[in-house]
Amino acid sequence: MALLLVPVLVLLGLAVVLVMWGIGIYNGLVAARNRVKESWAQVDVQLKRRFDLIPNLIETVKGYMQHERGTLEAVTQARAAVSGAGTMAQRVEAEAGLTGALGRLFAVAESYPDLKASTNFASLQEELASTENKIGFARQFYNETVMNLNNKVQMFPGNIVAGMFHFGAETFFEVKDEVQREAPKVSFS
Amino acid sequence: MWEQIAANRRKSIGLVISAALLLGALGWAGGEYFLGQGGGTGGVLIALVVWLVMTLAAWFQGDSIMLSVAGAHRVQKEDLPQLFNVVEEMTLASGLSKMPAVYVIDDPAPNAFAAGRRPENAAVAVTSGLLRTLDRDELQGVIAHEMAHVRNRDIQLMLFAGVLAGAIVILAETGLRGMWLGGGRSRSRRDGGSDGNGLVAILAVVLMILAPILAQLIYFAVSRKREYLADASAASFTRYPEGLASALEKISRAPQRLGGATSATAPMYIINPLKRNGQMAANGTSTHPPIDERIRILRSMAGAGFADYDRSYREVTKRGGVIPGSALKDAETGQTARSTGATPAPSTRENARKVDDFFYRRDGYRKVECACGTTLRIPADFATPAAKCPRCGALHDLR
Numbered sequence: 001m002a003l004l005l006v007p008v009l010v011l012l013g014l015a016v017v018l019v020m021w022g023i024g025i026y027n028g029l030v031a032a033r034n035r036v037k038e039s040w041a042q043v044d045v046q047l048k049r050r051f052d053l054i055p056n057l058i059e060t061v062k063g064y065m066q067h068e069r070g071t072l073e074a075v076t077q078a079r080a081a082v083s084g085a086g087t088m089a090q091r092v093e094a095e096a097g098l099t100g101a102l103g104r105l106f107a108v109a110e111s112y113p114d115l116k117a118s119t120n121f122a123s124l125q126e127e128l129a130s131t132e133n134k135i136g137f138a139r140q141f142y143n144e145t146v147m148n149l150n151n152k153v154q155m156f157p158g159n160i161v162a163g164m165f166h167f168g169a170e171t172f173f174e175v176k177d178e179v180q181r182e183a184p185k186v187s188f189s
Numbered sequence: 190m191w192e193q194i195a196a197n198r199r200k201s202i203g204l205v206i207s208a209a210l211l212l213g214a215l216g217w218a219g220g221e222y223f224l225g226q227g228g229g230t231g232g233v234l235i236a237l238v239v240w241l242v243m244t245l246a247a248w249f250q251g252d253s254i255m256l257s258v259a260g261a262h263r264v265q266k267e268d269l270p271q272l273f274n275v276v277e278e279m280t281l282a283s284g285l286s287k288m289p290a291v292y293v294i295d296d297p298a299p300n301a302f303a304a305g306r307r308p309e310n311a312a313v314a315v316t317s318g319l320l321r322t323l324d325r326d327e328l329q330g331v332i333a334h335e336m337a338h339v340r341n342r343d344i345q346l347m348l349f350a351g352v353l354a355g356a357i358v359i360l361a362e363t364g365l366r367g368m369w370l371g372g373g374r375s376r377s378r379r380d381g382g383s384d385g386n387g388l389v390a391i392l393a394v395v396l397m398i399l400a401p402i403l404a405q406l407i408y409f410a411v412s413r414k415r416e417y418l419a420d421a422s423a424a425s426f427t428r429y430p431e432g433l434a435s436a437l438e439k440i441s442r443a444p445q446r447l448g449g450a451t452s453a454t455a456p457m458y459i460i461n462p463l464k465r466n467g468q469m470a471a472n473g474t475s476t477h478p479p480i481d482e483r484i485r486i487l488r489s490m491a492g493a494g495f496a497d498y499d500r501s502y503r504e505v506t507k508r509g510g511v512i513p514g515s516a517l518k519d520a521e522t523g524q525t526a527r528s529t530g531a532t533p534a535p536s537t538r539e540n541a542r543k544v545d546d547f548f549y550r551r552d553g554y555r556k557v558e559c560a561c562g563t564t565l566r567i568p569a570d571f572a573t574p575a576a577k578c579p580r581c582g583a584l585h586d587l588r
Contacts, residue, residue, distance in 0.1 A: 035284075038286075039284060042281055046281070122539070123270065126270060126271055126274065127270075127274070130271075130274035130275075130277070130278060133274075133278045134274075134277060134278050134281050137278050137279070137281040137282035137426070138281040138282075140282060140428070141281060141282060141283070141284045144284070145284070
């Protein structure tokens with residue numbers, strides 16, 4: 001009787017350790033998935049903020065930039081495309097388009113000294129530039145969390161637990177617009 | 190990144206345990222010496238009580254003490270929008286769940302530090318001199334470095350390490366002073382003066398002399414390592430190591446010296462506030478690595494990831510790597526490309542003006558705009574009912 005008890009206890013102990021280990025991996029996966037969700041929410045907040053800032057910007061620059069109707073309209077249209085986007089892929093593309101349109105607007109604004117001297121425009125420019133940066137940084141962090149999750153989901157032994165509980169890999173938020181891949185501008189001011 | 194935080198937490202625990210052992214040994218030796226044979230337990234108890242009181246004080250009051258000693262004032266977004274935006278950007282890049290409170294110190298020496306034992310109630314403080322010196326990219330680099338201290342839980346680690354080192358120093362000094370004054374029952378009580386006691390006395394003296402030195406060396410070594418890690422994290426947050434490199438260069442060239450910093454708070458600053466320029470050599474008693482070395486490492490990075498920093502560190506210092514392998518494993522090699530979009534307006538002058546405004550307003554100064562474009566600052570206790578503009582001579586009614 002006692003002879004039988006030892007292997008049974010050993011097996012039982014092994015099973016307990018294995019289950020605990022599995023629970024640890026499972027919890028790690030859940031944490032990683034939640035981080036991805038949370039970090040996407042941050043990207044979304046910043047995209048919305050940029051969306052809300054644009055009417056204000058158009059209102060400010062309209063008076064100064066009479067001859068740049070095309071540039072202004074491009075921004076308005078790009079903004080409309082964002083609100084009209086249905087799928088995630090469309091949304092990402094529309095947001096990239098808006099970034100490009102805004103970049104052109106600010107490039108054109110360089111040749112309007114009156115506009116650049118306006119404090120209202122200066123503070124709006126700082127706000128939009130910062131929002132643009134925030135989108136970039138939030139996206140950077142989002143991609144990091146996605147990488148973390150994907151590593152956990154795809155690598156052994158996480159992939160076994162992930163398969164059992166249907167954890168999938170997430171997609172990165174890539175920037176397709178070539179303009180955004182340019183080296184950063186350095187200003188010596 | 191998460192691996193690195195976990196590694197830091199393990200290190201915190203290890204450090205606390207080893208320093209606590211040192212503290213216990215010190216307490217035991219002191220107890221045996223002063224309280225007679227068998228008094229070691231009492232000594233250990235005294236040491237533990239001293240340490241506990243100091244830890245509790247640091248835990249609950251550390252941040253506010255540090256901020257008030259440095260003379261930091263909290264600012265809101267309206268006061269310094271760009272600084273606020275940069276802190277917000279770095280909050281996002283570091284993935285902190287809550288943005289730290291932003292403080293400004295009225296001091297011409299450019300410097301910055303982070304405080305707060307948990308990321309949820311952290312604070313970053315910059316001096317007005319920093320805002321007058323740096324442009325936006327450089328400011329971003331500095332804030333990223335401070336956010337890295339918050340994010341990597343360096344503040345917690347350094348708080349524990351600092352308190353332990355402090356407790357050891359206090360106990361050892363008290364003990365040594367007691368010996369000079371001829372205290373210690375083992376000596377006055379002649380009947381109990383066996384050989385064993387003599388040995389304990391020697392051991393106690395040696396421990397009391399060595400323990401504080403050892404504790405501080407551990408503390409400084411940990412602190413220097415955290416600086417490299419914070420630089421590496423800053424590069425990976427901003428994806429632009431040049432920003433921090435050029436900021437460090439400007440800060441180190443500034444002639445002013447910062448007031449309001451102590452050796453306990455020094456590790457949290459971006460550069461050592463206690464050393465004069467040119468005295469940046471790395472030795473055992475410095476909280477920060479030499480600044481030239483930090484700049485060179487940042488400048489010779491090929492990308493902006495942790496692996497790039499590690500490679501650059503090996504090349505520049507000819508020493509082993511500085512980033513824990515666990516952190517290298519899950520860090521991608523980030524390229525130095527950021528979203529461009531709108532380039533912000535020239536910012537340094539604007540920031541200088543805003544920080545001036547903030548401190549003048551806080552001190553109760555009145556702002557009078559003259560028609561000629563000059564701004565007059567009128568102190569709160571200005572007795573004369575009218576002020577003359579120094580440029581155009583127009584009189585301004587102040588009543």
